[in-house]
Amino acid sequence: MSEYLGILITFAIAAFIGAAFLFLASVLGPKRPSPAKSEPFECGEKPFALPSGHFSVKFYLVGMLFILFDVELVFLFPWAVVSRSLGWFGFLEMLTFLGIVVVGFVYAWKKGALEWQ
Numbered sequence: 709m710s711e712y713l714g715i716l717i718t719f720a721i722a723a724f725i726g727a728a729f730l731f732l733a734s735v736l737g738p739k740r741p742s743p744a745k746s747e748p749f750e751c752g753e754k755p756f757a758l759p760s761g762h763f764s765v766k767f768y769l770v771g772m773l774f775i776l777f778d779v780e781l782v783f784l785f786p787w788a789v790v791s792r793s794l795g796w797f798g799f800l801e802m803l804t805f806l807g808i809v810v811v812g813f814v815y816a817w818k819k820g821a822l823e824w825q
Contacts, residue, residue, distance in 0.1 A: 766824060766825075769821055770821070770822065770824070773816055773821060773822070776812075777809065777812075777813060780805075780809050781809070783805065784802075787802050
């Protein structure tokens, strides 16, 4: 457990510094709201219209699926580097992993999660 003490101390220091900066900014920072500061800002131009506000749930679903499958497929890179040293066992393990990923992809496809309508 003593090996992790340095990591724990680092996380504690980082959390303390982050909390201290947030606290000091809220206490010491200027608080002068104005109507100009409350307006939406679009690259220095006056906004054309008020923001519409809502995105479709499909947008978030496709985004989450992209990140999910992208992160899973990142595991192919380290496997490709050491694939020869792993032998047939490593190959079968990667086939199992890819099979699970493909089953998840087919499930999302059949449920219509990738259809944009």
